[in-house]
Amino acid sequence: MMSSATAIGNWKHTVLYLNLILSLLYFIESLISHKLHINHNNVRVKRSPNLPLRFRDDGTFKILQVADMHFGMGTITRCRDVLDSEFENCSDLNTTRFLRRMIEAERPDLIAFTGDNIFGSSTTDAAESLLEAIGPAIEYGIPWAAILGNHDQESTLNREELMTFLSLMDFSVSQINPPEEDGTKGGTVKSIDGFGNYQLRVHGAPGSVLSNSTVFDLFFLDSGDREIVQGRRTYGWIKDSQLRWLQHTSKHDHNQRIPDNPPALAFFHIPIPEVRDLWYTPFIGQFQEGVACSVVQSGVLQTFMSMGNVKAAFIGHDHVNDFCGNLKGVWFCYGGGFGYHAYGRPNWHRRARVIEAKLGKGRDTWTGIEFIKTWKRLDDQDLSKIDEQVLWETSDTFLKG
Numbered sequence: 441m442m443s444s445a446t447a448i449g450n451w452k453h454t455v456l457y458l459n460l461i462l463s464l465l466y467f468i469e470s471l472i473s474h475k476l477h478i479n480h481n482n483v484r485v486k487r488s489p490n491l492p493l494r495f496r497d498d499g500t501f502k503i504l505q506v507a508d509m510h511f512g513m514g515t516i517t518r519c520r521d522v523l524d525s526e527f528e529n530c531s532d533l534n535t536t537r538f539l540r541r542m543i544e545a546e547r548p549d550l551i552a553f554t555g556d557n558i559f560g561s562s563t564t565d566a567a568e569s570l571l572e573a574i575g576p577a578i579e580y581g582i583p584w585a586a587i588l589g590n591h592d593q594e595s596t597l598n599r600e601e602l603m604t605f606l607s608l609m610d611f612s613v614s615q616i617n618p619p620e621e622d623g624t625k626g627g628t629v630k631s632i633d634g635f636g637n638y639q640l641r642v643h644g645a646p647g648s649v650l651s652n653s654t655v656f657d658l659f660f661l662d663s664g665d666r667e668i669v670q671g672r673r674t675y676g677w678i679k680d681s682q683l684r685w686l687q688h689t690s691k692h693d694h695n696q697r698i699p700d701n702p703p704a705l706a707f708f709h710i711p712i713p714e715v716r717d718l719w720y721t722p723f724i725g726q727f728q729e730g731v732a733c734s735v736v737q738s739g740v741l742q743t744f745m746s747m748g749n750v751k752a753a754f755i756g757h758d759h760v761n762d763f764c765g766n767l768k769g770v771w772f773c774y775g776g777g778f779g780y781h782a783y784g785r786p787n788w789h790r791r792a793r794v795i796e797a798k799l800g801k802g803r804d805t806w807t808g809i810e811f812i813k814t815w816k817r818l819d820d821q822d823l824s825k826i827d828e829q830v831l832w833e834t835s836d837t838f839l840k841g
């Protein structure tokens with residue numbers, strides 16, 4: 441048994457020891473507190489845009505489509521297919537500069553990045569590359585939506601991780617996939633293929649009769665990357681589960697105040713096989729390369745037709761095609777290659793597409809959409825505006841009034 445004297449002695453030791461430890465901790469804390477403070481300041485939540493998206497007071501809503509940026513690692517990533525005289529001073533920063541110029545010129549309400557946003561094999565850090573590529577949208581605080589192409593996942597993040605990251609970036613309205621209930625209601629869709637399938641609803645102008653209603657629907661779809669079908673290498677395609685989700689979403693909207701589904705647009709990366717048929721039609725813009733798409737024909741056009749409200753689809757992937765053509769009442773429009781690290785043609789300017797919807801004017805209020813227009817701008821000295829055309833006009837004479 442321990443004597444009480446020894447016990448007190450031990451206890452004094454313990455107190456001294458504890459004191460020493462506490463002073464040491466205090467000392468260490470004072471040394472690193474500066475650093476801790478900095479880290480603390482870095483913890484912040486995503487800056488979100490004002491939602492829902494809505495038309496402006498002047499009755500317009502403008503979307504900038506940015507197709508195939510193919511961003512790498514910034515300054516050190518060289519341009520492809522530019523003139524020899526341009527090569528020396530050309531890098532990813534030219535892509536960034538073009539994006540800033542487009543934002544300044546058009547002041548879009550939404551930017552749609554339609555895939556191959558980064559060129560995976562030219563970057564050692566997909567997240568860094570995306571932050572820099574999308575950067576200007578965030579700088580200007582413009583809501584933006586992204587989907588994936590076939591090259592985005594060739595770096596350090598897989599497709600699910602990419603869409604997660606994209607959905608968490610500042611001012612992003614991108615979503616990984618629709619909420620579960622959308623997919624399962626009615627027992628039709630259990631799960632959805634791919635990452636980056638979502639719907640954005642745009643409300644009418646502030647203070648108008650339709651200010652709390654969806655007057656414009658935007659669908660974003662994952663067209664995949666590459667697949668092997670019966671031993672044959674081919675591109676990805678939009679799967680049945682995605683088409684069932686689209687159909688379902690369109691039925692869902694019937695409960696709204698406006699009797700019919702509002703006009704809708706679709707955005708995805710890889711064209712559908714029917715786009716080839718446009719060669720034999722009076723398309724607007726340039727058709728300079730073969731349509732690179734999947735061997736699988738999955739019924740995307742039939743789905744759009746049965747939905748009735750999809751007026752146009754915006755695609756990328758083939759950089760030197762920039763035309764719009766009409767397939768059975770639905771326009772298919774290429775964005776045209778945007779990025780300088782992407783293949784293109786020397787002397788054929790990088791370009792971007794703009795889509796503008798305008799509301800009709802009722803007696804004393806903005807109503808639903810009267811027309812949807814599109815044009816492109818070239819990255820030349822004047823940002824030349826070309827190929828302006830009307831994609832859709834309402835047949836409702838009241839809206840036209």
Ligand SMILES: *[C@@H]1O[C@H](CO)[C@@H](O)[C@H](O)[C@H]1NC(C)=O
Nearest residue numbers: 523524525526527528529530
């Ligand atoms: C590239 O930029 C540097 C520095 O601005 C300039 O001195 C050089 O002449 C430029 N080269 C070309 C080919 O434009």
Ligand SMILES: *[C@@H]1O[C@H](CO)[C@@H](O)[C@H](O)[C@H]1NC(C)=O
Nearest residue numbers: 522526529530531533534537
């Ligand atoms: C790339 O950007 C540099 C500097 O901003 C500019 O001088 C050059 O003309 C641009 N090159 C092309 C091909 O646009």
Ligand SMILES: *[C@@H]1O[C@H](CO)[C@@H](O)[C@H](O)[C@H]1NC(C)=O
Nearest residue numbers: 646647648649650651652653
């Ligand atoms: C829209 O919703 C707001 C807020 O709930 C309400 O104050 C406003 O009256 C509504 N406007 C219309 C046209 O229904």
